[in-house]
Amino acid sequence: GAGVSQSPSNKVTEKGKDVELRCDPISGHTALYWYRQSLGQGLEFLIYFQGNSAPDKSGLPSDRFSAERTGGSVSTLTIQRTQQEDSAVYLCASSPGQEYNQPQHFGDGTRLSIL
Amino acid sequence: AQSVTQPDIHITVSEGASLELRCNYSYGATPYLFWYVQSPGQGLQLLLKYFSGDTLVQGIKGFEAEFKRSQSSFNLRKPSVHWSDAAEYFCAFATSGTYKYIFGTGTRLKVLA
Numbered sequence: 001g002a003g004v005s006q007s008p009s010n011k012v013t014e015k016g017k018d019v020e021l022r023c024d025p026i027s028g029h030t031a032l033y034w035y036r037q038s039l040g041q042g043l044e045f046l047i048y049f050q051g052n053s054a055p056d057k058s059g060l061p062s063d064r065f066s067a068e069r070t071g072g073s074v075s076t077l078t079i080q081r082t083q084q085e086d087s088a089v090y091l092c093a094s095s096p097g098q099e100y101n102q103p104q105h106f107g108d109g110t111r112l113s114i115l
Numbered sequence: 116a117q118s119v120t121q122p123d124i125h126i127t128v129s130e131g132a133s134l135e136l137r138c139n140y141s142y143g144a145t146p147y148l149f150w151y152v153q154s155p156g157q158g159l160q161l162l163l164k165y166f167s168g169d170t171l172v173q174g175i176k177g178f179e180a181e182f183k184r185s186q187s188s189f190n191l192r193k194p195s196v197h198w199s200d201a202a203e204y205f206c207a208f209a210t211s212g213t214y215k216y217i218f219g220t221g222t223r224l225k226v227l228a
Contacts, residue, residue, distance in 0.1 A: 004158070031214065040124075042205065042220040043159075050214070091158055103149065104216065106158030 002026065004107035006092050012113045015084060021077040021110045025094030033104060034067060034077050037089040046090075049075060050097075079112075087114045117142050119206050121219035128196050129227045136191040136222050138206035146208035148189040149216070150180055153203045162204075165189060176200070201226045 005024040013019055025032050034046040045059040049069045060066070064082075069075040079086055089111050093104035118141045128134055140146055147166050151159040163174025170182040180191045189206060206219040 006158075040220070043207075043216075043218040045215055048214060093159075103161045103164060104159075106151075106160070108156065108158045 004092055004094050004105055006090075006107035006110050008110060009108065010111045010113075012115065013082060014115050015082060017082055018078065018080045019082055019112065021079075021090050021112070023075045023077070023092030023094075023107060025073065025075070025092070026105055027073075029094035029096055029105070030072065031095045031097060031102075031104075032069060032075050033093040033095075034075070035091040035093065036061075037091055037109070039088075043091065046077070082112075082114045084114045087112055117146075117208075117210070117217055119208055119217050119219040121204075121206055121222050123222045124220070125223050125225065127225040127227060130198050131195050134191075134193045134196045134200070134224070136204050136206075136224070138189045138191065138219060140187050140189065140206075140208050142187075142208065142210065144210070145184065146210050148180075148182060149207045149209075150174065150178070150189075150191050151205045151207060152176075153205065153221075155202070159205060162191070196224075196226055198226045198228060200224060 007022045030051045032049040035043040047067045048056040064080045067077045089109040091109045093106045095102045095104045120139045149164045150162040153159045162178050163172050165172050165182045173179050178193050182189050203221045203223045205221045207216045209216050
């Protein structure tokens with residue numbers, strides 16, 4: 001079946017612009033995660049959605065970052081007034097539920113470059 | 116504090132040689148452990164996972180990992196590396212009752228022909 005789909009695959013934008021990154025999880029997966037992967041770094045947790053529960057936003061680095069998940073499916077990560085340090089690969093993952101023993105399935109990511 | 120360490124940033128091996136990638140964790144109890152692989156331009160793919168039971172777990176692509184409680188380690192191994200194994204490898208762990216994974220910083224594997 002279809003995996004986690006992210007778009008765009010690459011995004012280049014000027015500093016100060018807003019960007020939207022999209023994630024389409026595997027059908028039926030209730031849990032959705034966003035991560036940021038900077039060069040030479042591990043994965044940095046950003047935000048977590050589980051069903052209709054309030055999201056865990058504890059990993060968002062600043063108030064320029066926000067995310068929503070409509071209808072329990074597609075999610076959009078928005079970065080306002082982008083800065084050069086926002087350049088990174090943004091990865092989305094989904095899993096069937098919130099338990100630890102349900103591994104996360106990752107999309108191919110969006111490579112964001114801020115000029 | 117909970118953490119996972121991958122001491123080797125880069126490893127280079129010759130094709131056909133054996134491979135061991137190190138992973139150490141810091142946690143007061145037994146965590147749930149994972150190895151993921153990331154090929155260039157792609158997301159992460161699960162290689163294997165350990166939850167309980169047999170401490171030697173088999174994964175996809177001929178990989179295996181051994182959980183050693185006494186050493187707080189979960190090292191990944193492969194007897195004979197193929198050129199297609201060149202990628203970045205991430206160790207991660209989770210704890211019961213939580214949904215967050217903690218990832219290591221990754222080990223980049225280069226395979227020489």
